[in-house]
Amino acid sequence: MITVFGSVNIDLVSRTARLPRPGETVPGSDYQLIPGGKGANQALAARRAGASVRMIGAVGTDDMATIALSELEAGGVDLSGIQRSGATTGMAVITVDDNAENTIVLSPGANARLSASGLQAGAIGAGDTLLLQMEVPFAENLAAARIAKAAGARVILSIAPFLPVEREAFADVDMILVNETEAADLARHLGLLPGSNGAATVAKLASELGRTVIATLGPEGAVAATQTETISVPALKVVPVDTTGAGDTFCGVLAALLDEGADLATAMRRASVAGSLACAKAGAQPSFPLREAIELSLASDPAFP
Template structure:
């Protein structure tokens, strides 16, 4: 069982030819309201990869809450521990340009009121996985991690969006997930050397922190370092339409495969393929692939065994 403790948002998405510079107004498309939030995204990605998933998060008393929860409900994510706090559901205002690059402004809303005690009703234990991100108060996520690890659960921390986390707090995670830029930022924050590439930086972080560290590398795939060994997997070759949900797809599918007992290498292969597939459709949650699509893509990829 995977328990996701994290954010639930509405993504307000508008497309434009190029991202605006400071002070510039650019014409955009009609806007879309799409369910999002890194917590909800990762929960949905894990569920579509075949895992049993429960979401512990907060929404507001507004009309946006129903939209934010629609995909989770449709795919059977357990929302029994959901709480409603405050007037507004979290919202991300996203602009996507013609090259599939994006900018995001995040209004946390109810996410800022999520508490570690909200996990009391579900209490992840031995054999379970707790999946965390950085869009709810980190002190609450840290308390949740400590309780889960004490009960024997695996803790996977996705440091996105990046915030400087002290070494003592990172010790509560079994697996740390970053992208290449976040890996370099984390190394600098901890006073560690930044390598010439993602693999070198990940190996340095893993050695210093004593846990598995995984970095997504965009079109180059992903790399993991654990117990002195490094594993690299490629991405699929795709034509990107929207990269917004790729990192969350990777995190959710990685957690799903590990929770199902697969090896780290197999989990990385599935996660990298799923992340690539998610870039081929617009929006975050609508783009998340199902297990059958991931397996089909891997079967047709010559770079995968």
């Protein structure tokens, strides 16, 4: 069982030929309202990969809440842990250019009031997985991690969006997920010199923190460092349409595979394929692939052993 403790947002998305410079107005497409939030994204990605998933999050009392929860509800995610807090649901204003790059402005709304009290006694057990991100109060993340670790669960922290995290905050974390930029930022924050590439940086972080560290590398795939080995996996070759949510897809699918008992290399291969597939469609949650699509793409690409 996977429990995701994290953000639920509505994404307001507009496409434009190029991203605006400071002070500049550029023409955009008709906007779309798409369910999002890193917590909700990871929950849906894990569910579509075949896991049983419970979402612990917060939404407002506005009309946006129904849209924000719609894909999770349709996908069969357990929403009994959703809290109603305050007037507004979190919103991300996203601009996507013709190169599939994006800018994001996040208004937290109810996410700022999410409490770890939603993790009731007995809700997480030994062998379960807790997924955390950085769009809710970090003190509540730490409280959730303590609850899960005490119950014997695996705790995975996605440091996205990046915030400087002190060493002691990883006490109840088993696995740290970052992208290449976040890996370098974390290394510098901890007083380490980033490596010459993503693999070298995650190796330094894993050694320093005594934790498994995984970095996504965009079109180069992903790399993990444990205390005993380094694992690299390629990305699936796709024509990118929108990279929004690709990292969350990776996180959710990785957790789903680990939760069902796969080894790290197997889980990373499927997570990398899923993240690539998510880049080939517009929007975050609507782009997340089902398990069947992941397996089909994996089997048909010679880059994957």
